[in-house]
Amino acid sequence: MFARLMESGNKKIADMAVRSNFRSFRFRNDRIFFQKASLHDKTILGLITKEPGKKSMQMEVYDCKQKTDLATATLIWDTKNNQKITSVAGKNVIRGGKASWDFYSDLFGRNSIDNKGLMIKQYVHYDKGMDNAYWDGRRMVYGDGDGAVFTSFTSDIDVIGHELTHGVTENEANLNYENQAGALNESFSDIFGIMIKQKYDNQDVKKSNWLIGEKVMVGPRYALRSLKAPGTAYIDHPELGTDPQPATMDKYQNLPNNESGDWGGVHINSGITNFAFYVAAFNIGGYAWEKAGRIWYAVLTDTALVQNAEFVDVKNLTISHAEKMFGINSSESKAVRQGWDEAKV
Amino acid sequence: MKIKLIRTGGFLPITREAEADVNLSDKQVKQLLEIIQHDRIPSPIKDGHYYLLDIGTKSTLVDLEKVPDEYKALFSKLKDDLKIIK
Numbered sequence: 001m002f003a004r005l006m007e008s009g010n011k012k013i014a015d016m017a018v019r020s021n022f023r024s025f026r027f028r029n030d031r032i033f034f035q036k037a038s039l040h041d042k043t044i045l046g047l048i049t050k051e052p053g054k055k056s057m058q059m060e061v062y063d064c065k066q067k068t069d070l071a072t073a074t075l076i077w078d079t080k081n082n083q084k085i086t087s088v089a090g091k092n093v094i095r096g097g098k099a100s101w102d103f104y105s106d107l108f109g110r111n112s113i114d115n116k117g118l119m120i121k122q123y124v125h126y127d128k129g130m131d132n133a134y135w136d137g138r139r140m141v142y143g144d145g146d147g148a149v150f151t152s153f154t155s156d157i158d159v160i161g162h163e164l165t166h167g168v169t170e171n172e173a174n175l176n177y178e179n180q181a182g183a184l185n186e187s188f189s190d191i192f193g194i195m196i197k198q199k200y201d202n203q204d205v206k207k208s209n210w211l212i213g214e215k216v217m218v219g220p221r222y223a224l225r226s227l228k229a230p231g232t233a234y235i236d237h238p239e240l241g242t243d244p245q246p247a248t249m250d251k252y253q254n255l256p257n258n259e260s261g262d263w264g265g266v267h268i269n270s271g272i273t274n275f276a277f278y279v280a281a282f283n284i285g286g287y288a289w290e291k292a293g294r295i296w297y298a299v300l301t302d303t304a305l306v307q308n309a310e311f312v313d314v315k316n317l318t319i320s321h322a323e324k325m326f327g328i329n330s331s332e333s334k335a336v337r338q339g340w341d342e343a344k345v
Numbered sequence: 346m347k348i349k350l351i352r353t354g355g356f357l358p359i360t361r362e363a364e365a366d367v368n369l370s371d372k373q374v375k376q377l378l379e380i381i382q383h384d385r386i387p388s389p390i391k392d393g394h395y396y397l398l399d400i401g402t403k404s405t406l407v408d409l410e411k412v413p414d415e416y417k418a419l420f421s422k423l424k425d426d427l428k429i430i431k
Contacts, residue, residue, distance in 0.1 A: 068410065128425070132355040134392040149429070153356065166391040177389045185391070224357050240359060241431045259395035259406060262358040
């Protein structure tokens, strides 16, 4: 019908037919595209929105009372009862857990760690003077620090966001915790941890110091990690020496894949991919979570990210997603390429 | 004999060590290690700590939750004494 009208001798009718045909073509193709689009594609295009009233954070906080048996820890706070608590560590993890939950929910429509509303369980005062925080596959656990080199591992929101992100990664790409895949696992936790803190503090890429765990480490010149300058989080520390993280691939450390070798240097070589993210986010500008964060989240939740992924796989996926989101020659996709170039991946 | 407890791993992967002199027979050492030996690790705990017990030239990955009552004070003291190794 359109073809006949477009050939009409009446110019007005012919013009109208061309416009109608064009609109019809676009609607038809949009429909086909969206019918074929995966949930993941729809999420990154912002088509999956929060459904008000369907999601709500569920959290429980337990006090281990400096013991190591999590089964005997005491429940001190939960979202249902919102108890008044005196434990500073308890207050810290409520704040950090909420900031992390909000970050994933508000920006990506994610419903908790597993995207199915998982109860966030956090355990504080674990063991005597334990200088650590960890994710055990179900829960986040925090020690009080030794008081000399480390304070409580609940002191920084980025550390709490880091641990919660281990849970997110486990429910998405489930990256192996060894060698390059393990370093990527650590890097996603650092990257989302720092963005959770930046968003909580409303800091843009210039205002942020890009340090993880600066309150956890005793002393104003020290932090656990630096995404801006890996290898400088602590320098000539009397107890720890100097931060061993490399920033570039030519300095990648081949360490034994066992408990003594940090499973192939997962906390060491993560500096390389952390630095790639920092450069990309800084060159994009503004708030890291708005563009760079969306790109990295799209990769983390992309089924193409396999368990034994290497740095180059994440490089290719971030570039591909940046191009898909912002255009092939966009400043954003160029910034992502620059990030990986600077990190020499 | 000297035994050494070594803790590795963590959010910041540092090594801490502590030593103690103990009077244990070879049989007691063998029994202790059989009890506290760590199960095979299917997938490491994210940011988790791990403990190794060095006795002589043998290094064994151990699970301190399995330490028998009669050795709890010894291992508690070793944990308290753990010092960072640069």
